[in-house]
Amino acid sequence: MEITAAVVKQKGGSFDLEKVRLDAPKSDEVLIKIVASGTCHTDMAARDQLMGTPTFPVVLGHEGSGIVEQVGKNVHHLQTGDHVVLTFGYCGDCSKCQRGLPAYCENFFPLNFGGSRLDGSHSHHLAGKDLQDNFFSQSSFATYAIAHKNNVIKVRKDVPLELLGPLGCGIQTGAGAVLNSLSVSAGASIIISGTGAVGLAGLLAAKAVSAGTIVAIDINEERLLFAKELGATHTINSKKEDVIARLKEIAPKGFDYAFDTTGIPEVIQNSLAALGSHSKMGIVGIAKRPLELEMNNFVATGLQIIGIAEGDSVPNVFIPRLVEMYRNGQFPFDKLIKTYAFEDINQAIADSETGVTIKPVLLIGDYKG
Numbered sequence: 001m002e003i004t005a006a007v008v009k010q011k012g013g014s015f016d017l018e019k020v021r022l023d024a025p026k027s028d029e030v031l032i033k034i035v036a037s038g039t040c041h042t043d044m045a046a047r048d049q050l051m052g053t054p055t056f057p058v059v060l061g062h063e064g065s066g067i068v069e070q071v072g073k074n075v076h077h078l079q080t081g082d083h084v085v086l087t088f089g090y091c092g093d094c095s096k097c098q099r100g101l102p103a104y105c106e107n108f109f110p111l112n113f114g115g116s117r118l119d120g121s122h123s124h125h126l127a128g129k130d131l132q133d134n135f136f137s138q139s140s141f142a143t144y145a146i147a148h149k150n151n152v153i154k155v156r157k158d159v160p161l162e163l164l165g166p167l168g169c170g171i172q173t174g175a176g177a178v179l180n181s182l183s184v185s186a187g188a189s190i191i192i193s194g195t196g197a198v199g200l201a202g203l204l205a206a207k208a209v210s211a212g213t214i215v216a217i218d219i220n221e222e223r224l225l226f227a228k229e230l231g232a233t234h235t236i237n238s239k240k241e242d243v244i245a246r247l248k249e250i251a252p253k254g255f256d257y258a259f260d261t262t263g264i265p266e267v268i269q270n271s272l273a274a275l276g277s278h279s280k281m282g283i284v285g286i287a288k289r290p291l292e293l294e295m296n297n298f299v300a301t302g303l304q305i306i307g308i309a310e311g312d313s314v315p316n317v318f319i320p321r322l323v324e325m326y327r328n329g330q331f332p333f334d335k336l337i338k339t340y341a342f343e344d345i346n347q348a349i350a351d352s353e354t355g356v357t358i359k360p361v362l363l364i365g366d367y368k369g
Contacts, residue, residue, distance in 0.1 A: 040063055194267075214232045
């Protein structure tokens with residue numbers, strides 16, 4: 001079938017809307033009419049070849065939401081007309097998947113960044129040539145997408161489908177880091193470094209579980225004011241304030257948790273210096289420089305630092321949970337979103353890169369929720 005897809009043709013290039021041929025889904029795949037797709041810094045990193053995507057041209061996009069159009073013969077949990085969110089790809093068969101750790105799937109890289117299916121085949125074609133695709137097992141910057149049955153998550157139909165795509169990656173990463181990886185509890189104290197979509201999703205999750213002290217750190221004063229509106233009890237502008245001194249003033253005995261989305265060693269060190277004994281820090285930021293640690297301090301105080309992928313989510317459990325929290329008013333992630341027409345994809349990407357918009361979502365289909 002012919003679809004419209006945003007194609008990147010060279011490293012650092014623009015997203016060009018093109019008429020593309022899409023093959024029919026295979027037996028374990030699902031064809032989805034895309035209603036909307038969030039944009040994420042991972043899309044930009046792939047465009048710039050900072051991670052994944054070995055060649056061009058390519059169809060990116062990995063926070064799709066839409067309606068099931070067709071299912072393969074081996075897909076039994078979905079049917080035509082279901083509302084779905086597309087999440088990261090995982091095989092479901094390896095030891096990590098079998099242990100309930102799909103975000104650490106042994107095939108995670110080829111399924112999400114390999115540029116094709118595991119067998120090397122492609123479903124997108126332009127001018128008779130294969131396109132790099134299968135990005136996060138979906139390539140959802142398009143009017144239709146093909147996804148593997150594992151990463152198609154059914155959601156209820158009485159929620160605004162056009163807003164749900166970011167639950168597939170960025171929002172679930174931030175919320176999952178707080179709820180799953182760190183298991184922040186009521187009354188606990190937490191430092192959140194970085195007030196982008198992932199950090200603010202973590203803040204909303206901390207608020208949802210009634211964390212007692214929530215400190216947001218950034219250099220963007222507008223974002224810090226917004227963090228206060230969302231539930232931060234304290235904010236720190238690291239350009240203007242002594243971060244460690246302020247943190248110790250807020251919690252003299254040390255914080256219970258820290259969540260870093262920046263990947264900046266100095267920012268991580270500031271939070272580590274303010275943690276109490278036997279406290280835990282989660283990190284999700286992509287680092288450009290190595291982090292040096294004082295190991296004796298870790299041994300003496302029992303500190304833990306953990307890397308987190310996709311919020312340690314089991315998507316078919318966690319994404320519906322986030323939807324329920326949203327419905328109940330506990331997790332208003334829609335406050336992070338600004339929508340854009342599909343043809344304005346390059347503006348949406350630019351606004352994300354400059355920080356004008358926290359979480360841009362492209363409205364692609366004609367669905368009316």
